Amino acid sequence: TAGITQAPTSQILAAGRSMTLRCTQDMRHNAMYWYRQDLGLGLRLIHYSNTAGTTGKGEVPDGYSVSRANTDDFPLTLASAVPSQTSVYFCASSVTANTEAFFGQGTRLTVV
Amino acid sequence: GQNIDQPTEMTATEGAIVQINCTYQTSGFNGLFWYQQHAGEAPTFLSYNVLDGLEEKGRFSSFLSRSKGYSYLLLKELQMKDSASYLCAVTDSNYQLIWGAGTKLIIKP
Numbered sequence: 001t002a003g004i005t006q007a008p009t010s011q012i013l014a015a016g017r018s019m020t021l022r023c024t025q026d027m028r029h030n031a032m033y034w035y036r037q038d039l040g041l042g043l044r045l046i047h048y049s050n051t052a053g054t055t056g057k058g059e060v061p062d063g064y065s066v067s068r069a070n071t072d073d074f075p076l077t078l079a080s081a082v083p084s085q086t087s088v089y090f091c092a093s094s095v096t097a098n099t100e101a102f103f104g105q106g107t108r109l110t111v112v
Numbered sequence: 113g114q115n116i117d118q119p120t121e122m123t124a125t126e127g128a129i130v131q132i133n134c135t136y137q138t139s140g141f142n143g144l145f146w147y148q149q150h151a152g153e154a155p156t157f158l159s160y161n162v163l164d165g166l167e168e169k170g171r172f173s174s175f176l177s178r179s180k181g182y183s184y185l186l187l188k189e190l191q192m193k194d195s196a197s198y199l200c201a202v203t204d205s206n207y208q209l210i211w212g213a214g215t216k217l218i219i220k221p
Contacts, residue, residue: 033209042116042199042211043155058208090154097207098142103154 002026006091006104013081013111021076021107023091031094032074033101034058034066036087043090049074050097081111114138116212118200123218124190132185132198132215140205146174146185147199149214155199158185187217195219 004025013019025032030051035043045058049068063085065077074093078085091104115137124130136144143162147155161167161176161183173186185198197214204210 035211040213042213043201044211045208048208098203100145100157100160101155101209103156105154 004091004093004102004104006089006107008107009105010108011110013078013109015082015111016080019078019081019109021078021089021091021109023074023076023104024072025074025093025102026072027093027102028071029093029095029102030071031097032068033092033094034064034074034076035090035092036060036085037090037106038087046076046089048097083111085109086111114204114210116200116202116210118198118212118215120213121216121218123220124187126190126192126219126221128190129186129188130190130217132187132200132217134183134185134200134212136181136183136200136202136210136212138202138204138210141178142203142205142207144174144176144183144203145201145209146172146183147201149197149199151196158198190219192219192221 007022033048034046044060046064047066049055052071089107092101094101117135146158149155159174166175171188176183197216199214200212201209
């Protein structure tokens with residue numbers, strides 16, 4: 001069972017370029033999330049989706065966009081990357097918003 | 113504002129018991145989670161508390177007091193593999209997860 005998969009695992013990106021981080025789950029979970037994790041800080045929610053076709057803004061949404069065209073996929077796009085977006089990005093999913101979340105392996109992004 | 117407080121780092125000895133505390137101030141409460149995160153890896157679920165009291169799961173137990181805005185994770189019979197960060201997270205009234213910064217637990221032989 002794949003669970004939840006992120007791609008790429010790591011990436012170095014030039015400032016000003018755009019990039020899409022991919023996230024796919026095969027557990028038929030309704031809710032999906034994108035977090036960033038920076039040293040010394042907790043996981044911070046970027047965007048979320050409670051069900052296919054809907055999305056919402058989290059704590060730190062600026063500079064990021066998401067879409068949820070179907071249940072399985074929840075891509076995160078950086079339209080014009082900046083160095084402050086250097087972070088480890090985790091995608092997660094859960095059956096509902098108040099149940100155990102399953103995390104992807106993370107994407108380590110460096111913006112230079 | 114919403115806030116979750118945990119100690120930054122703790123050290124314990126293999127075979128011993130350690131208690132990791134978490135205090136929270138959130139707009140509403142719909143449950144508290146504990147996750148384990150090994151260095152360079154994704155968080156994995158440990159426990160969930162929504163009612164006051166102790167939940168036991170093998171070597172790990174989690175306690176909740178909603179009136180005090182307080183939880184702890186108790187790890188018994190510590191093993192070297194328990195060296196990890198432990199993340200406390202609370203679901204608020206909007207069912208959004210608020211995360212603490214995590215407690216790095218170092219286990220010494």
